[in-house]
Amino acid sequence: MYSFARKRFLIAASFLLKSISYGELLYVCQIYNMFSYIELRSICLSGTVNILPKGNKNYTSHTANKHKHQLFSTIQVWHNNSNISIIKSPGNQLKQGVSMKLITVSGPPSSGKTSILLKVIRELQRGGKQAGVIKFDCLYANEAEQFNKINIPVKIGLSGNLCPDHFFVSNIQDGLNWGLEEGFDYLFTESAGLCNRCSPHIKQVLAVCVIDNLMGLDTPRKIGPMLRMADIVVITKSDIVSQAEREVFAFRVRQANAKAKLMFVNGINGQGAYELSMLIQQATETVTLEEAKLRFSMPATLCSYCLGETKIGTDYQVGNFKKMNFSEDKK
Amino acid sequence: MTLETIINKDIASLEKESPAVVDYLKQYGLQFHNKEQTLGTHLQLLTEETLEDMGIDHKQLLINLEGFIRQQEGSTIGEKYNVKSITLIGGHDKNGTPENITITLHAGTITSIVGPTGSGKSRLLGDIEWMAQADTPTGRKILVNGDVPDVELRFSLEHKLVAQLSQNMNFVIDATAEEFITMHAESRMVQNTKKIVADIIRQANLLAGEGFDGDTPLTSLSGGQSRALMIADTAFLSTSPVVLIDEIENAGIDQKNALQLLVKKEKIVLMATHDPILALMAEQRLVIKNGGIHKIITTSEQEKLNLEELERIDNKILSLRNRLRNGEIIDNIE
Numbered sequence: 208m209y210s211f212a213r214k215r216f217l218i219a220a221s222f223l224l225k226s227i228s229y230g231e232l233l234y235v236c237q238i239y240n241m242f243s244y245i246e247l248r249s250i251c252l253s254g255t256v257n258i259l260p261k262g263n264k265n266y267t268s269h270t271a272n273k274h275k276h277q278l279f280s281t282i283q284v285w286h287n288n289s290n291i292s293i294i295k296s297p298g299n300q301l302k303q304g305v306s307m308k309l310i311t312v313s314g315p316p317s318s319g320k321t322s323i324l325l326k327v328i329r330e331l332q333r334g335g336k337q338a339g340v341i342k343f344d345c346l347y348a349n350e351a352e353q354f355n356k357i358n359i360p361v362k363i364g365l366s367g368n369l370c371p372d373h374f375f376v377s378n379i380q381d382g383l384n385w386g387l388e389e390g391f392d393y394l395f396t397e398s399a400g401l402c403n404r405c406s407p408h409i410k411q412v413l414a415v416c417v418i419d420n421l422m423g424l425d426t427p428r429k430i431g432p433m434l435r436m437a438d439i440v441v442i443t444k445s446d447i448v449s450q451a452e453r454e455v456f457a458f459r460v461r462q463a464n465a466k467a468k469l470m471f472v473n474g475i476n477g478q479g480a481y482e483l484s485m486l487i488q489q490a491t492e493t494v495t496l497e498e499a500k501l502r503f504s505m506p507a508t509l510c511s512y513c514l515g516e517t518k519i520g521t522d523y524q525v526g527n528f529k530k531m532n533f534s535e536d537k538k
Numbered sequence: 539m540t541l542e543t544i545i546n547k548d549i550a551s552l553e554k555e556s557p558a559v560v561d562y563l564k565q566y567g568l569q570f571h572n573k574e575q576t577l578g579t580h581l582q583l584l585t586e587e588t589l590e591d592m593g594i595d596h597k598q599l600l601i602n603l604e605g606f607i608r609q610q611e612g613s614t615i616g617e618k619y620n621v622k623s624i625t626l627i628g629g630h631d632k633n634g635t636p637e638n639i640t641i642t643l644h645a646g647t648i649t650s651i652v653g654p655t656g657s658g659k660s661r662l663l664g665d666i667e668w669m670a671q672a673d674t675p676t677g678r679k680i681l682v683n684g685d686v687p688d689v690e691l692r693f694s695l696e697h698k699l700v701a702q703l704s705q706n707m708n709f710v711i712d713a714t715a716e717e718f719i720t721m722h723a724e725s726r727m728v729q730n731t732k733k734i735v736a737d738i739i740r741q742a743n744l745l746a747g748e749g750f751d752g753d754t755p756l757t758s759l760s761g762g763q764s765r766a767l768m769i770a771d772t773a774f775l776s777t778s779p780v781v782l783i784d785e786i787e788n789a790g791i792d793q794k795n796a797l798q799l800l801v802k803k804e805k806i807v808l809m810a811t812h813d814p815i816l817a818l819m820a821e822q823r824l825v826i827k828n829g830g831i832h833k834i835i836t837t838s839e840q841e842k843l844n845l846e847e848l849e850r851i852d853n854k855i856l857s858l859r860n861r862l863r864n865g866e867i868i869d870n871i872e
Contacts, residue, residue, distance in 0.1 A: 423711070424721070431592075431593025431594065432593050435593070435598055435602070436598065446706055447707060447708060449707050449708065449709050449764070449768050449771075450701045450702055450771070450772050451718070451768065452709065452718075454701075454726075454777070455721055455725045458609070458695060458725040459725075461609060462602065465601050465602045465605020466601055468693040469695060470693070476660065478660050482668050482692075503593070503594075503595060
């Protein structure tokens, strides 16, 4: 309901606002405290409104007033029809020309995601860019200190007893908003793929998967969408295994994902981090994730155990579950 | 062999002609019950639900399958990409002072790299591996066979320029020497796997002080044996034309023959070392200082003569070590 109403709202607003410039829109909204600037960005950068420099001289308070009324009356109609509340602006100023690139980084636990991010962000900082990190984890995450040490703002989200993937996707838009408000150039999300079926990558958002050479040569075959749908696969811990194992491992990663760029990065001494940062700079900008799509469906369950059932036995299995076939071989 | 021809074949003939393709698809959990169906129909008939269970969509599965087919043919293409030389065009050091050098490293030669820790040895290797085109912090440029390489090759496995061998490296996989080398050979799609595996193990035995056979688990090889096997494997099976050797220990391995094996296999050998014997085995050495190539020294005739003396000293130490091992008293060192 909410997102449908929001969508209609954005479409109508874009339509209405076609006649006024970006600067004028800002003017209206700042005066009347109508939208958050993030919503404005989605409207303006969706391409339906021409972005013009701020401060059109021909734009008078009279026209602003007229636009305000148009906007208000439109919103009023939706408001009555759809029970959404009008979001008040948080009072932030939109930084003009600011654009943020979102990058999702995922990988099995302890594969080196944090080390890689620290090295890559340091390279980006050297180029005068600012980056923030959202770290998603399950029960415990103590990486904040490491990030803070080199001036990387970080937010930590613990999923607790929820599926970490579902937790990730239901918080990502809010996370993006945080990044936009902070005015970052780059926002990284870091999420541990706690099951091999994790699927955190989003269409149009640069997707990085980090895996390490110590996981065993069969691992690339066992990891699902997290690896198969990634744009860049970073292989770590290459400095401690033999060249031959490295080659076989990379060969198998290539079989799991035929088109990703493969990078060998050393999380300890940073070898390869500069090169990875160059690739990351080519990411596209993300303004909003409303209506964006995951690259692949997330692992699903909806059964009695999701709701806290602890007893074992057929009588307690309700909902979406799957049975193994143990009798097949006997036939 | 194209994706299209594969897709239009029925499962029964695919199993006969391209068993590798069928095996590959089985890895995704695909089951082929109706052997008369073509692969294409089979894939078309997969339900949304089955694909979700497999964790891959139709499109990506086809992309991967095509990649797999290309990979099978690709390694032969990789061998055709014959790197005869790498040219390094100098950039600048950490302070921005220009290096003002152009140096060409030829196949079958050894170059050592010397310089204090943190002086920029890794960066130099990084530049070569990345085929830098003035787009790394050093501003260096790398030419392959005298030409600017296609930067897309940076991400191609078959064209990885640098293979590395260092003291910190270990075999971590739980397999015997023979099993693993076979696995490596298969991933390279070499023609005569059995022969090459036997060659590598024989060669590694020549390099290692103590012998081992193909049934030895990798993890129970000694340091010297592991290193010998790594070098022999790199010489025979690695796709990379450049081999970087980083501070390799001198115990339990015949370094001179190890280097000669790599040279014989037309590798461009780069060796980061502070061991005078190893450093002087190279035709030239690059002196790295403050992130830049400070000097290029060609090994002089006098140095080569000194190498013999150094080897004599080394052998003496080695014999002392053996005496110690055998429980002797070191009362004289002659």
